[in-house]
Amino acid sequence: MANMIWLLLLVVLLAGGFLWWQRESTTRRERELADARAEASRWYERLGGQLMNLHGDAPAVRQALADAGERYTAAGSQLEQARTARQYELARETALEGLAYVRAARVALGIDPGPELPPLAAARGAGALTTPREVQVQGETFRAGPQPGAGTPYYYPGGRWQGRPVPAGWYSTPWWKTGLAAGAGVLGGMLIADALFSPAFADPGYGYDAGYQEGFADGGDFDGGDAAGGDFGGGDFGGGDFGGGDFGGGGDF
DSSP states (O other): OOOHHHHHHHHOOOOOOOOHHHHHHHHHHHHHHHHHHHHHHHHHHHHHHHHTTTEEEESHHHHHHHHHHHHHHHHHHHHHOSSSHHHHHHHHHHHHHHHHHHHHOOOHTSSOOOHHHHHOGGGGOOOOOOOOOEEEEEEEEEEEEEBTTTTTEEEEEEEEEEEEOBBBBEEEEEETTTHSSSSHHHHHHHHHHHHHOOOSOTTTTBOOOHHHHHHHHHHOOOOTTTTTTTIIIIITTTTOOTTTTTGGGGOOO
């Protein structure tokens, strides 16, 4: 009889413990969800407010604001459909990317860009351009640099294209966009990126900050020396490796 009583008490304690854990787990998830929703909404509303107050006729300003507007629309759609903390985090990232374009528009307008933003997850390890450059690819001229100009009206906040890091900066052509990179354009985009960011075309510091080079160490996919060792010229490019997968020698794109 005593054993039965102890067994019943044990069952009751276990059931109570399970219900308490389940309730705490549900409460924690709801709190995390509410926090993620509030954080995403805060940056989304800030983006909307910034867009309402900025105007400009210069090509770099118009383009940056157009890109920011696209992110605002996308973030709004993501917020409406979000049901999980992760989905709200993605909406937050989209809103932050839009604000990065807003900062770029403010720079192009010649006014204070405002406070620094939280780093974009997509731009981790991509770095930023620090010196202007100009290259010829398939008979066309492509430019890039740290500041907007008549020849570089397209801003990019940093990220990855075809798995390769592209530093933040201003470009003459938005070659990284899906529509321009589709089909045969992928090969052209690779050639442009290799020409713009290869040490052979860059200054001794490679023209972008240390964070760009750190991205290679983080990614682990860009071994040094393959291009210099002849993989590019030996035919790996034709096989799709583009320099043994290194996209340029020395591990520096």
